[in-house]
Amino acid sequence: MKKIGLLIVLFISLNSCSNDDSDNKADAVVTDYYGKWVQYNEPKSDHPSSNQYSYVFNKDNTFSKTRxxxxxxxxxxxxxxxxxxxxxxxxxLTYKEKKENSFxxxxxxxxxxxFTLDKSSKLIDDARACDAAFVFKKAN
Structure with a gap:
């Protein structure tokens, strides 16, 4: 009888340690890409330049970048x-401008x-290889 009890406890503990986080909405990656994305910085950064950029992605596959x-x-x-x-x-993103722009x-x-969408639903600037470490999150 003890063995059956131990098996039941073992079975319950294994099931409770399951790695299925599909119901965890906090870790869900954004799949609705359209709308406004704002520059994200660590909460410690209060410098005015730390939130100067934003993007708006439209359903017709056009976008605007604002500074x-x-x-x-x-x-x-x-x-x-x-x-x-x-x-x-x-x-x-492909810009309509006729020439290069430092923007x-x-x-x-x-x-x-x-940009690459990371697992925490932030857009990471692919130019980070050359020190353009901009990160964006979807605005609510």
Missing amino acids: IYESINVTLTGTFEIIIQDNLTRFV ISNCGGGLIES
Whole structure:
């Protein structure tokens, strides 16, 4: 009888330690990409430049990037594509501008910018390889 009791306790403890977090909404990755994304910084950062950028992604695959800093508002627009491959979600943005712009975040210049959606639902700037460490979260 003790063996049966131990088996039941063992079975219950194994099931309670299951790694199925599918019901945990806090860890769910964003799948509704459309809408406004705002620059995210650690809560300690209160410098005005730490939240100057935002993006709006529209359902017609157009976007706008806005920078508001020291009462100057700059907006660039273009189109975007979402590429899902090997469990990674990437946003590839192509600007309509005719020439390079320092406002476009990339390592090599040009009119293309890209981001990777991480597991905490933040867009990480792919130009982080060249010190452009911008991170964005979806606005509520």
